[in-house]
Structure formats: structure tokens, C-alpha cells
Amino acid sequence: MKLSAYRIAANKLRTAHILSVETESPTVKIFTFKDKQCARAKPGQFLMLWIPSVDEIPLSILDAKENGMVSVAVRKVGEATGAFHNKSVGELVGVRGPFGNCFTLKEGRILMVSGGTGTAPILFLAERLAPKIAKLVFVLGAKTREELLFLNKSKRILGGEKTQLIATTEDGSCGIKGLVTKPLERLLEQERFDMIYTCGPEQMMRKVFDLAEKYGVALEASLERLMRCAIGLCGSCVIGRYRVCKDGPVFTAKQLRENKSEFGISKRGFSGRKIPL
Amino acid sequence: MLASGILGLSAESLSNIVMGGAGAIVTKSVGLKPRKGYANPTVVQTSYGLINAMGLPNPGITEFIKEIHEAKSFGVPVIVSVYGFSAEEYATVAKKAVNAGSDAVELNVSCPHVKETGSEIGQNPEILAEVVRKVKAVVEKPVFVKLSPNVTNIAEIAEVAAKAGANALTAINTVKAMAIDTETTVPILSNKIGGLSGPAIKPVAVSCVYEIYERVKLPIIGCGGITNWRDVVEFLLAGATAVQIGTAIALKGPNVFKKVTRGIDAYLKRKGFKSVNEIVGLSHCS
Numbered sequence: 001m002k003l004s005a006y007r008i009a010a011n012k013l014r015t016a017h018i019l020s021v022e023t024e025s026p027t028v029k030i031f032t033f034k035d036k037q038c039a040r041a042k043p044g045q046f047l048m049l050w051i052p053s054v055d056e057i058p059l060s061i062l063d064a065k066e067n068g069m070v071s072v073a074v075r076k077v078g079e080a081t082g083a084f085h086n087k088s089v090g091e092l093v094g095v096r097g098p099f100g101n102c103f104t105l106k107e108g109r110i111l112m113v114s115g116g117t118g119t120a121p122i123l124f125l126a127e128r129l130a131p132k133i134a135k136l137v138f139v140l141g142a143k144t145r146e147e148l149l150f151l152n153k154s155k156r157i158l159g160g161e162k163t164q165l166i167a168t169t170e171d172g173s174c175g176i177k178g179l180v181t182k183p184l185e186r187l188l189e190q191e192r193f194d195m196i197y198t199c200g201p202e203q204m205m206r207k208v209f210d211l212a213e214k215y216g217v218a219l220e221a222s223l224e225r226l227m228r229c230a231i232g233l234c235g236s237c238v239i240g241r242y243r244v245c246k247d248g249p250v251f252t253a254k255q256l257r258e259n260k261s262e263f264g265i266s267k268r269g270f271s272g273r274k275i276p277l
Numbered sequence: 278m279l280a281s282g283i284l285g286l287s288a289e290s291l292s293n294i295v296m297g298g299a300g301a302i303v304t305k306s307v308g309l310k311p312r313k314g315y316a317n318p319t320v321v322q323t324s325y326g327l328i329n330a331m332g333l334p335n336p337g338i339t340e341f342i343k344e345i346h347e348a349k350s351f352g353v354p355v356i357v358s359v360y361g362f363s364a365e366e367y368a369t370v371a372k373k374a375v376n377a378g379s380d381a382v383e384l385n386v387s388c389p390h391v392k393e394t395g396s397e398i399g400q401n402p403e404i405l406a407e408v409v410r411k412v413k414a415v416v417e418k419p420v421f422v423k424l425s426p427n428v429t430n431i432a433e434i435a436e437v438a439a440k441a442g443a444n445a446l447t448a449i450n451t452v453k454a455m456a457i458d459t460e461t462t463v464p465i466l467s468n469k470i471g472g473l474s475g476p477a478i479k480p481v482a483v484s485c486v487y488e489i490y491e492r493v494k495l496p497i498i499g500c501g502g503i504t505n506w507r508d509v510v511e512f513l514l515a516g517a518t519a520v521q522i523g524t525a526i527a528l529k530g531p532n533v534f535k536k537v538t539r540g541i542d543a544y545l546k547r548k549g550f551k552s553v554n555e556i557v558g559l560s561h562c563s
Contacts, residue, residue, distance in 0.1 A: 012322035015460040048317075052461040056317035092461050096322065229320045231527045234331060235284035235305065241292050243284075270313035272286035272305070273336040 011037055011099070013050060015092045019069070025147050028075045028117060029085055030062065035095050038070040042102035043125035044222055044250040047072070048230045050094025051087070055080035058227040058245075060199070061098065062120040062150075063127070070095075073120045073149065099230045100249045103220050107133050108194035111187065111217070113180050113208050115141040115200025119149050121222050122199050127157050136163045137187060141180030141200065145173035181207045188215040195220070202277050206264025209256055219253040225267055238268060279303055279534075280500050280523030281358035281383060281423070286335065288347035297531030298538055301354040303521065304344070306385040307374065308359075308394075309366045311337040315390075316467040321456040326475025326502070327524050328454045330390040330468035333360060338373045345377040354380040356421065359412075360394050364404070368411040375416045384412060387425030387450030389472040396425040396450070402437040409441035421498065423447040424485070426478070431485045432492040439493045447498040447521065448485045452478050475524040478502045483515050490516025490558055504528055506540020516558040 016033040024030050038047050041064045049072065050056040057080050063071040076085045087093065103125050110133050114122040119140060126138060138158055142148040148167055158165045166183050167175030176183055181204065187193075188211060198208045199222040212219040225237035225244040232246030240259040242248060256263050262274075269275040278301035284290040285305035294302055314334030321328040335341065341357075348355045357374035359382050361367035371382045386405055388395025398404050405422075412420055422438040424431055426449040435446050451472025456465045482501025489497055499517030503509055504525040512520050525533050541553065550556055 012324075013318075013458070013465060015458060050318055050465070052458065052463045055467070056319075094318075094458065094461075094465075228314075228317060228331065229327075229329070229527075231320075231322070231327075233283050233327075233524065233527045234320070234329075235286045235290050236334070238284070238287050238290040241289045243290065268286065271311040271334055271336045273311060273340055 011097050013094045013096050015094050018087055018089055018091050018093060021087070021089055024073060024149055027147065028073055028149055030071055030073050031084070031087070032069055032071045033093065033095070034068045035070050036068050038095060038098050039064045039066070039068045041070070041098035043128055044102035044121050045098040045100050046249060047095055047097030047099065048227065049084070050096070051080055051083050052092065052094065054083040056094070057081065058224070058230065060117070060121040060222070062124055064124070073117050075117050096230060099245055101247070103197055103222070103250050105129060105132075106195040106218075109133070109135040109192060111137050111139070111193045111196045113139045113184065113196060113198040113200070115180055115204045116147070117149065118200030118222070120199075122197055123150055123154060123157065125197060126154075130157055130160070130163065134162065137166065137191075138163065139166045139168065139180050139183055139187075141168040141204070143170045145169055148174055179207070180204060181211065184208065184211050188217065193217050198222070202264045209253065209263065212253060219256075220250050221256060222249045223251060224249065226270065235272070236268060239263065278356070278498070278519060278521050280521035281306055281385065282329075282331070283523040283526055286344075288344040291348055292351055293531045294526070294534070295351040295353050298534030299353065300534075301356060302348065302351075303356045303383055304341075304348070304358050305335055306333055306358040306360045306388065307335045307338050307341045307370060308333065308361060309338060309370055311335065311340065318465050318467060321465045321471070323456065323473075323477070326473050326477035327527070328456055328466065328471040328473050329451070330466045330471030332468060333388060333391050333394075338370045342373065342377040345374065345379055349378045356381045356383050358383045358385050358423070360385040360388065361408075362393050364408045364411040367408045368415045371412045371420070372415045375418045379418065381419040381421060381444075382412065382416060383421040383423050383447055384408060385423055385450070387423050389425065389427055389451055389453040390468050390470055396427055396453075399425045399434065400428050402434065405434065406437050406441040409438055409443050413442040419444040421445045421447050423450050423500075424489075425450050426481055426485055427453045432488040435489040435493045439495050443495060445496040445498060446489060446493065447500055448489055449478070449482045449501045452481060474502065476502045476504055479508055479511075483511055486512055486517050487515040487560070490561060503537070504533070506537045506544060509537050509541055510544055510556065513553065513556050514558070514560040516561065518557050
């Protein structure tokens, strides 16, 4: 049988021992495990993580190394992520993936905008892109200083003359007070960018998209939806005619333009019904 | 045509399937009330197929009507898959679906992983007959009955559905299945039991079609593991007049419909058949 990129068994469930757990913020932990397949993931791709007997959740890949190490960042928001946070080094989790498309690797002048755990795939991209590009401005947002994620990692990746890190917090406890979109308008007015990459809360990405449209800058955004099968069959994650798990999770401004009535506004709930974000 | 359960919760996502060459689309199964379905994991990828236990997630027929309206604009027949927890529920949902423009309804009496509906109905000849009769009494469009392979004798069940008034039979739904993770010793699906689809079940489905064809003179829609044109031809030779494709979309993308249609055309030409009708049930003569 001819091998196809769509082969069902190509990325089926396997288990991995948790090799390290780091506390990144009061609500976010970084888990690292060894998985050869996900270690080959490209920035923007995601995996399905199974917490045995509890749930299976989609997670962005924060880091994937040649030695097989894969890291994911998990915010404690509900039962599944709570159960995951209770896991310690040596325990088993299940992994499927990597799934979905990836960010295109654009060189030139780049603007990255991320919020919350949405920073994970953007930082993964920044790490791969940093050596190649002319200029990189990274705008990182959070509610408070202590929820500003991956600050140390960002500083390490972005520590060069070509790069600039701008932090924003809603309460003003670190960096610029306000949303990530606050410094954006000024940046877009003053500088010319070849590409904007964004990931974070969808309302935030919608504002970034609207600004990118206003200033005529190309954009790619990584979306999140309810995921079940992760292989493009079940339809749980659809936005418009696109399946986020298969046609995404990274979408271009052109694709998002087709879905202005949904992007940043609504998603499909467990029953398939459209619900506000 | 597209098999039920694939995409099908939103009309827009079905538009790609129509562009991919599907001649008709069957929606995800819809019931009277909204249902959230089961917690993940809801699918297990195996070497030769997919085990799923979605748990019939759907927004309920009232909410789904607007999706039916939109799906109708794609220019191919729309078949709403219907489930219920009683014969009355099947009839109510089927009637609403047809009133909303559904060109036919397919009764899901074969889902292997939700209690008190699906295969629990399709495995019981009396209840199955009652469901089919009640639906037939209220809708004027064709009624397809999708049969479960998880029975002792599928041809007998097919005959029951035919006598109760079914207009066509879809064979087959998924085969009851399970997967256990050896490292954690835990059943993977949250529902533990699910249904197997994909290449693994194709030989099972072909034999079901073959046996039904011998017993019942109704159109049979073949379904189960079709991935390429050769699979389709096999179903046609066994007696199917149409086929449904689902899991192969994960293997080959929505264009699988165009690919198999081209393959069948080439086969007919090469073998000197004038029409696809000439090969329907042909293997029964040999």
C-alpha cells in the first residue's frame, strides 16, 4: 500500500514517562517527556495528550529537541488539566501526534504577539526563526506579572540586537499596562513588518488580525477549538469550512477573512452548537 | 456518498466533501435533544482502522434545521441521519428533518456505543420494525435503515426492516470494538467500548452486503472500510447500488470521492461494461 500523509496509524497513541515538571506560574506547569515522533514536530503543530482514565486534551508543543525531548505548557483550568497538574516525574501519559499544519518560516522583519499559554507555539517558532531573521519584535501579554509566562526563556531566545521583547500586563505589574494590542498600533505605525505571528486568547488574536488588516501586514494565527479525533474526521473543531485539527491550527489572514463572523466570536460546543467564545 | 458521523455537524464543513466529489451527504446522527457526547478519548487510531465512541454529540434537531437548509444549497441530496430513544422520537426527528428539506432519512439503529438507542434497537427485530413503521407513517421521503454487523444474522434483520417498509438498507455501521493500553492497563476510550471503522472492517461489510442481497430485494448502500475504487467495485459486485465513505477521508482527504469515481469509470471501460448497473450483484451469478 502506498504510504500517505493521512495514514491513521502513523501517529497513534503511545505512552511516555514524564521526565520533568517545572512550575512556570501559579497556574501553569511545563511537562517534558520523550517522544520521537513529536520531537520532529514543527512550530505550530499540536499533540493530543491522554491523562489515563481522565481525558485527552490538545496541547501546543512548546519545545521539541533532536534528542527526542518534547515539552508542553499546561494551564490548570478544569478537571483534565487539574489531573495533569497532579502528575509527577515518572508517571505515564499517552501521546498522539504531532497533528496539524505549522507556521510558515518567514524571514525579514517579524512581529510576534502572544498571550497566556498561547506563547508556547510562538516561542517555539521564535527559537527556530531567531538566527535567520533581520528583526524580531516579540509582544508578550498576561493578566499579571506572575502570569507572564516563559519570561526567562524568552530573554534567552531573544537576547540579541535584532530582537526586542515587549511585555504587557493588564494590571500594570510588569511592562506596559494594558492588553498586548496596546503597543501594537504604535509599532505598526512606526515600523514595517513582513509577517505577524500570533497565538493566545481568540479575542486578542482577532484584535491583532484587525490591526494587521488595517496596516496591510501578512498574518498567521494559531487557533484552538474543541478537539476529539484530531485527524480531520469528527468535525468538532470546525471554523467555517476549515477543520482546525487538519487544515489548521495555523491560519492565514486570507483564511481568517473568510471567517470573520466566527473568528474571535464563536466556537462549536460539545453538542456541535455554536457558542460565544 | 459521505457516511454518517464524519464532519456533518456543520453544513459548511460538508461543503468540502461535496467539492471533493461526494454525490450525496449523510449528516451526523441527530436526535430530539442536544447531546454533548462522551469525554475524550473518543477515538483510538489502530493499524487498520479507527475505533470511535463519540457518544452521538449533536445539537438536537431543532437547532440542526438551519444546517440542513444550508447543506441543501450545495446541490447534492442531503440525507439526515436520525437516532432516538423510542420509536416516537425517531418519527418526530425524521419528520422535522424531512420538513426542513432532507431528501431522505437514514435511521441509525446500529450505533454500538450508546445505550437504549442505535444497535440496541437494530438488534431487536420487534423494536426495529416498530421504529421503521412509525417513521414511514410520518415521512414521505425515502427511509434508509443503517444496519449493525453486531447481530447473529444480518440478512434476517434486513428482512425485518424491509417488511416494515424501509426503502433502502445501509450496510454496515461500525463493528463493536475496544482497545486497552498495555502500559497503564487502562481501556483507552472513555466509554471503554466503541465501534471499529476503516480498512479492517471492509471484508465484514462485503459479506454483509452479499448476504443481504441474497435475501432482500431492496437497494443496498455499502459502507465500511472503503478506501479506493477497487473496494467500491467489490461492494457493487456483492450487490450494493451505492456506497458510503467515511474513515478514508482521514487517509486520503475529501477528494477520495473523485478518486474512487475516476477509478470505477476506468475499471468499467477496461472491462467493457456500459454502465455501473451491469456489475451490481454480478458476483452472485458466479
